[in-house]
Amino acid sequence: MNRRSVAVAVARKDLAVEAGSRVIVNQVAPxxxxxxxxxxxxxxxxxxxxxxxxxxxxxxxxxxxxVVVQRSFAVESADGALDALRVAGVDPAAIFLGKSAALxxxxxxxxxxxxxxxxxxxxxxxxxxxxxxxFVTMVAATVGLGFVGTLYGGLAAGARGRETxxxxxxLPVVAPVLIGATRxxxxxxGSGGASVSEGWPWIGLLAVFAxxxxxxxxxxxxxxxxx
Amino acid sequence: xxxxxxxxxxxxxATRRLGxxxxxxxxxxxxxxxxxxxxxxxxxxxxxxxxxxxxSIWVAYMAFALTAVCSGAYVSGRSRSVxxxxxxxxxxxxxxxxxxxxxxxxxxxxxxxxxxYWVWDARLTSTAFLFITYVGYLAVRRLGGTLRQRARRxxxxxxxxxxxxxxxxxxxxxxxxxxxxASVANPNARVELDGLMLFTLMLGLATFTALFVWLLLHRQRxxxxxxxxxxxxxxxxxxxxxxxxxxx
Numbered sequence: 001m002n003r004r005s006v007a008v009a010v011a012r013k014d015l016a017v018e019a020g021s022r023v024i025v026n027q028v029a030p031x032x033x034x035x036x037x038x039x040x041x042x043x044x045x046x047x048x049x050x051x052x053x054x055x056x057x058x059x060x061x062x063x064x065x066x067v068v069v070q071r072s073f074a075v076e077s078a079d080g081a082l083d084a085l086r087v088a089g090v091d092p093a094a095i096f097l098g099k100s101a102a103l104x105x106x107x108x109x110x111x112x113x114x115x116x117x118x119x120x121x122x123x124x125x126x127x128x129x130x131x132x133x134x135f136v137t138m139v140a141a142t143v144g145l146g147f148v149g150t151l152y153g154g155l156a157a158g159a160r161g162r163e164t165x166x167x168x169x170x171l172p173v174v175a176p177v178l179i180g181a182t183r184x185x186x187x188x189x190g191s192g193g194a195s196v197s198e199g200w201p202w203i204g205l206l207a208v209f210a211x212x213x214x215x216x217x218x219x220x221x222x223x224x225x226x227x
Numbered sequence: 228x229x230x231x232x233x234x235x236x237x238x239x240x241a242t243r244r245l246g247x248x249x250x251x252x253x254x255x256x257x258x259x260x261x262x263x264x265x266x267x268x269x270x271x272x273x274x275x276x277x278x279x280x281x282x283s284i285w286v287a288y289m290a291f292a293l294t295a296v297c298s299g300a301y302v303s304g305r306s307r308s309v310x311x312x313x314x315x316x317x318x319x320x321x322x323x324x325x326x327x328x329x330x331x332x333x334x335x336x337x338x339x340x341x342x343x344y345w346v347w348d349a350r351l352t353s354t355a356f357l358f359i360t361y362v363g364y365l366a367v368r369r370l371g372g373t374l375r376q377r378a379r380r381x382x383x384x385x386x387x388x389x390x391x392x393x394x395x396x397x398x399x400x401x402x403x404x405x406x407x408x409a410s411v412a413n414p415n416a417r418v419e420l421d422g423l424m425l426f427t428l429m430l431g432l433a434t435f436t437a438l439f440v441w442l443l444l445h446r447q448r449x450x451x452x453x454x455x456x457x458x459x460x461x462x463x464x465x466x467x468x469x470x471x472x473x474x475x
Contacts, residue, residue: 017389151387155367155380159452162370169363169384172356176398206400216390220383225301 003094008129014117015105017075017096023051024068024106029113032064036117048121051192056140057114064110066167069149073157081193082157082225092222096150100217103153104146111138124189129196134188137199140206141181148173149212154225180205237448239405245441252434259427267424276336282435283329285353289439291361294390298382311448312378313428313454315385316368316427319361323440326358349403353396359393360388374454 018024039056043049049056076082085095115134118124126134148170156166178204186192187199188198238246260278267274297315301307333351334344345351346408 038241155384165366167357167372168366172359172395173387175356176394179398179402201401205401211392212390212394214376216387220387223379223383227378 003097005090006090006094006114007098007101010095011101011105012074012176015103016024018102022156023071024110028064028067028071029110030112032060032114033117034113035060035063036121040121043171049122050124053118054189054191055121055182057118058181059206060114060144061107061111062136062171062174062178065107065145065149066170068103068106069153069170070163070166072099072150077157082154085227087169088137092225093218093224096154096217096221100146100150100214103149104142107145107149108138108142111142113159119191122195124191126172126189130188130190133196133199135202136179137147137184137188137203137206140203140210141177141184144177144206144213145158145174145212147217148177151213151217151221151224153180154221157225172197176209177206181207237445237452240442242441245444247433247438249437249441252430252437253367256427256430256434259423259430259472264422264423266429267417270340273336273339275426276332276339280329280332280336281428282326282431283332284437285432286439287322287325287329287357289436290325290443291357291388292320293318293443294322294364294385298309298385301378301382302386306384307375307378309374309378309386309454312374312382313447313450314443315382316365317443317450319364319368319385320446323361323365325439326354327436330354330358347403350384351409352399353392356399357392358397364388409443 026213036056043052071081082095086092105202115138152166152170153175155169156162184202184206185198187194187196187202189198245300256278260275264275264278268270281440294315297311297318301315303312333354337346338344364381364384367384368377370377370380374381
């Protein structure tokens with residue numbers, strides 16, 4: 001099997017596990033929505049909510065991502081599946097790309113839910129061009145988050161006590177995504193008078209991030225999980 | 228002195244000499260920083276914080292650079308010597324300590340000069356991220372497992388940090404440059420330094436560099452001793468199980 005077919009098989013396996021267990025649908029998505037409602041309680045003002053909605057969408061995404069990444073590797077380590085794959089001589093870069101792809105699909109679905117929630121709950125009203133930009137932002141940010149999440153999730157897989165380490169390692173790394181995606185989404189939503197054209201440089205930053213961590217992850221994932 | 232006891236020290240004649248030099252330099256720095264050098268025209272005595280603040284961040288950068296170099300050497304070297312990993316770990320510990328010192332002294336200086344402990348300036352923000360990143364690195368070192376596992380894991384994390392830090396710095400820079408009006412808090416505004424002030428600053432850099440080397444030598448030996456104890460503990464446990472089995 002070449003790298004691509006292994007990656008596709010791993011991604012399909014992860015998505016099949018989710019389709020069977022429905023953890024994202026039944027637990028993570030409701031959690032993300034609760035976070036959105038909690039933000040509204042904390043920032044009890046319609047004007048403020050509309051202004052900061054893009055940041056809240058991405059914060060909720062990052063918090064949910066921590067849960068999804070942990071879930072993604074809990075599935076692997078429970079039966080020593082990751083070790084079995086490695087012992088079977090499966091290319092670690094293919095495992096990395098496959099798990100990243102599955103994570104990206106799940107994250108993207110979550111982001112769609114969160115953006116819809118912001119539309120309904122926080123009263124943001126993007127233009128047609130704004131929706132298009134928001135879509136591109138979500139794609140670019142999700143690819144980067146998928147790679148980074150899988151890379152650091154691999155480290156947190158396995159031994160006890162590592163779950164608590166994941167947020168500490170992951171959140172500083174994804175700071176550029178939070179900054180870039182929030183600014184781009186502000187431009188898309190027109191928050192604080194931002195225009196749609198202001199968002200594209202930030203999408204460039206997101207793309208650079210995704211490329212760098214995609215490449216680094218393909219190389220570094222093997223040594224990180226190889227125990 | 229038994230051979231074991233002689234082994235169980237982190238000092239050598241060389242480190243003791245270096246330690247004495249560091250102590251003398253520190254005393255000189257305190258004298259020069261607090262008494263001999265003049266007050267600043269604008270900042271008054273608060274300028275003296277600089278003699279600790281600037282050398283601290285200098286040492287921190289140097290320490291993290293050394294961590295990256297040693298991690299790279301571990302990953303790329305054919306020998307895969309765990310010694311590289313020990314130096315990398317010791318260096319990162321010292322780096323975290325000195326970033327903390329420079330953040331604390333910086334915010335104290337900020338309080339006195341700008342009237343606030345913290346501003347969302349690009350440099351401050353990325354320094355805070357630098358701190359958190361290496362706190363994470365140190366946490367990874369404590370995950371357990373064999374020495375080789377620790378070395379491989381932490382060297383990969385250290386090399387990823389080399390990728391991450393410029394990205395974070397760049398994005399924070401971009402964030403601030405687009406979102407901040409002209410700020411009073413401009414750390415780039417350099418004051419003109421008179422001769423003795425410049426001397427004190429240079430003395431601070433030299434002193435802290437020597438202090439770094441001294442701490443590094445001791446720290447990596449402490450890690451070596453810890454690793455040895457862990458190894459020996461395992462050997463002894465195996466031996467005692469064997470004895471038990473033999474006694475039966």
